[in-house]
Amino acid sequence: MSQNLGGAGEFAWVKLVFTDLSGTARAVQIPGAAFDQAMSEGVRVDGSALEGRNRLIETDLVLKPDPTTLLPSGERSGRVICDLFDDEGNPWPLDPRHALRQMVTSTSIASDGWEGAAELEWYLLRPDFMPVDGEGYFSYARGEGERLLAKTAEQLLSLNVPLSAAHHEAGPGQYEVNLTGATPLALADTLMNARTIIGDLAHAEGLIATFMARPLNELPGSGMHIHQLLPGEDPSDSMLVEQIISGILSHASALCAFGAPTINSYRRLHRGAEAPSHATWAHASRSALVRLSHKSQGLVSIEYRGSDSSANPYLVIAALLAASETGVVSDAKLPAPLEESVEGVGLAQVETAPTQLPRSLEQAIRELLGDDQLVDCFDDRLIGRYSEDLMAEVEASQGYVSDWERQRYLGGL
Structure with missing residues (x-):
């Protein structure tokens, strides 16, 4: 970089x-x-x-x-x-960067040949919090949003920030850049650089670049999908791949504390066809928590879709490495893929009912603190301080009266 x-x-x-x-x-x-x-x-x-x-x-x-x-x-x-x-x-x-560096040295999967990639999504808003356009997926329409996206891509590339694509996302004013990085630390650094560069460029144009998980009602949330890229031609013919996915699924609820670390994060999860609600994996379904696919150049992608763009990339990647390692060490067995959303199939038709992801930040914190195997992979002081920080966010929100509450209850009973 x-x-x-x-x-x-x-x-x-x-x-x-x-x-x-x-x-x-x-x-x-x-x-x-x-x-x-x-x-x-x-x-x-x-x-x-x-x-x-x-x-x-x-x-x-x-x-x-x-x-x-x-x-x-x-x-x-x-x-x-x-x-x-x-x-x-x-x-x-x-120091989150130190925590990731420690995780790299203590896990075998990050030692040789590990490559990472990420999809980073955000909304571009005007000062009145309205999207800069009304477009959708892969829009070709020209306007201030597309011009700023092009400028963002140019600056990232000029700084040797590894960028493979940039495009309009599903929501009005929503954009995405696809980033690559050879190591866990380089990928996390790249994500932090990209977020600050995107924010700086938007600010210079009098616009707001927001990485909130779901800043606008009725519109898609913004994810930060993390890909672990491993050598292989056939995604279904790798014991290591199966073990890694099994490890992620077994710690899926606790991982939400890292990947979905705000009150607003749970406005994204369980909402829409492309936001996961259960600990499932698939080859094609965008509602799965983990998606397994074949990439070019003989690489297999294990894509974690549970983190949003507000998450700390150092801690998310560290937690994914830790969860993946537990699957390798325990030789965990992989359940069958679920190529449709749980809501579409119905739990009664699923052989083994998958775990539902936390519905709130408070629940995610409790899941993290109850997951001794994942917690033991981190420094006790970091987990203690991090969980206290998240709980302070929960407590701060509990005394706040939202617009939704006013609209629903203000008229009386």
Whole structure:
């Protein structure tokens, strides 16, 4: 992903980017002349920002740039992704990037030949929150949305962000880019870069790029589908593929805490033909949680469709690796595929009823904390803080009166 710029001396300013637990990009800007010193000594920040939506006490941490991620971000300005360390030089356990790096080293499936890809969807809205167009899938219509999509693709490609396609999605004003990445860490970095670049370009045009799971009523949600790409010509002729899918399905409910981490996420799940509602897999069905297909160049794709565009890509990919590894270690058996939606077939006609995915964030948190096998793959401090952060989101929402409630109950009984 890096352009091998060799240093940041050519930049007047460099933005040091890091990610909090909720997946929000944070940044500190330093003069380009101070970049070498930042590389050797780091830059001190208040680490409580990493705690996401529920900050506690201030914690002094040190940002250290990863020079392989250095990219230009404007005229005489650059950006670089950073890792966080404590005063003694130890990786900070609440750093999502560190959590993913740890998962890569502790799982066998990520060690040799693992490739990843992702589909990232978002809505482009005007300041009044209306979509920029009224188009749908693969629209050829020209307008400000299509022009911005083209500009987004051009900038991503110019920065060596691996991009295989960009197109209009199903909803009015909804778009998608297809990203590739050779390693789990590179894929997560790519997703974070893409989200910030898309947001910056929209802001410059006076528009809003939103990665909410479902920002508009009656319209499709926005997913962040993660593909694990493994060598193979026949998706049905691989024990490893079966084990990975089995591992994902067995931890499907707990994975929702990572892939669907907001109150709004559950406005997407269980809604529409392309949003999963149960822990099923298929070859073609877009309602399945996991879809298995053959890709070009002798690769098999295991596509996880349970995460939305608001999720933290580092934690989603780390959790998928952990769940996949449990399937390999336990030699889990794969249930039969379900090529139709559960709602369309009916549970009575399914040989083994699949697990229903959580219907709320609170339920997903409880599923995560009850999944000892998945939780044990992470640092206890990260899981504890992450679950507290999500629960704080639940509690904050419980005192809020929505427009739906007013419309339904305001007139009296």
